Amino acid sequence: MDLHGKIALVTGGGTGIGRATSLALAKRGAVVAVNYSRSREDAEETVRLIANDGGRAIAIQADVSQDEQVRRMAEAVAGHFGAIHLLVNNASTTRHIPLDDLEAATDDVWDELFDVNVKGMFHCARAVAPFMKESRQGAIVNIGSIAGQTGLGSSLPYAVSKSAVHGLTLSLARALAPHIRVNAVLPGAVATRWWAGREEQMNRLVPRLLLKQIATPDDIAQLICAALEQEAMTGQLITVDSGQTM
Template sequence: MEFKNKVALVTGGGTGIGKATSIALAKRGATVIVNYSRSEFDAEETVRLIKQEGGRAIAIQADVTQDKAVRNMIQAAVRQFGTVDLLVNNASITKHIPMDDLDSATEDVWDELFDVNVKGMFYCARAVAPFMKKNQQGAIVNLGSIAGQTGLGSSLPYAVSKAAVHGLTKSLARALAPEIRVNCIVPGAVVTRWWAGQEEQMKKLAPNLLLQRISTPDDIAHMICAALQQEAITGQMITVDSGQTL
């Protein structure tokens, strides 16, 4: 129970990697705050699954693109649980646009992806930092993507936004040291709803990976927990991609 008596916030915690991470943290003893923006049913279902196994969890709605909403969420969490010890910046979105279709990468697409994928992670980190500093310890994990390393992804703005997350991780690691560790888990292809409608593409990809398997949300969740626990690492990009980028 390595996270016993710890309070963990997982943004976008009701689905995919966020759901797996919320459950993994609860199994390791953490009290989990499952954040959601629109997926209330999924967030409440994740809370139910955690409580069913004897864990502690609540769901809190907040749009991470809104700084005030993020601050209110953290204040509500602190009122109920006293602090926030761990933050998993998981909430992310994408738009599926062919990489060479530059005209479809409109201002609205850029703004929406950067608001959620980059600024949202910054707002959450900034809001929890004072409480972690007060405790003289804390850990943050941001969710990046190999798209941010390779430049290839579901869209050009998405890939660039994830490269920005990798940069944000390094800058936050410097800004929040020594009390708070900040790392980034960088998944390759993962079996989530993002692949809906592209199952055939996924099946073709798997045999070409060194480990010949697509990562699962549980694979990523276990690595997130490991990064949160490891006290000698900060500012690092940790790739989990079955050898996809080798």
């Protein structure tokens, strides 16, 4: 799919992988709706960066865990631009809890992570699907994680939520075919603000990676764009982790 002129919605688009993806899409000529929940200034800065480079973008607020907010967001984006062709389900959250501290994995933690990381992605896919079907073309990329494959991550509920994202990707690929493709990109360690205060831990990981480097948000964004462009691929879980899981 040629991304030029396509309308893209990027959730959590103000920072990290979301910002890098918004900028990469805009460079390919897409029009970008930059979603945010609380990071309004970051989202508006992403929009400014796109505009300064000659692209088109808007910032739009919605908490992806809230279905009604997501439906209103999709209607607003489609109403403003006339369509929605692309969705990058990037918005996620986590809690940093030692894996063996089962008591700290409370119901509140499970509910928060699943509401955003899993149900939020489903809400967004469901909300944009009618607009994609109307144009008879659409592509969705969900952001998973190698934590969902290895079981090792910032917390046990986070790893399980990302495993659920992988399953959601496979089910949506079947449910939305043939006009909407659904794939997932599974990053390993990425140098984002999630590592803030844990830089020493991140740097200790580097020697154990085959490529001896931590991925950047731009690295992940490039693969997301490639997955959106590839018209012969759906239901795939694509790992990009500098060899971390080899």
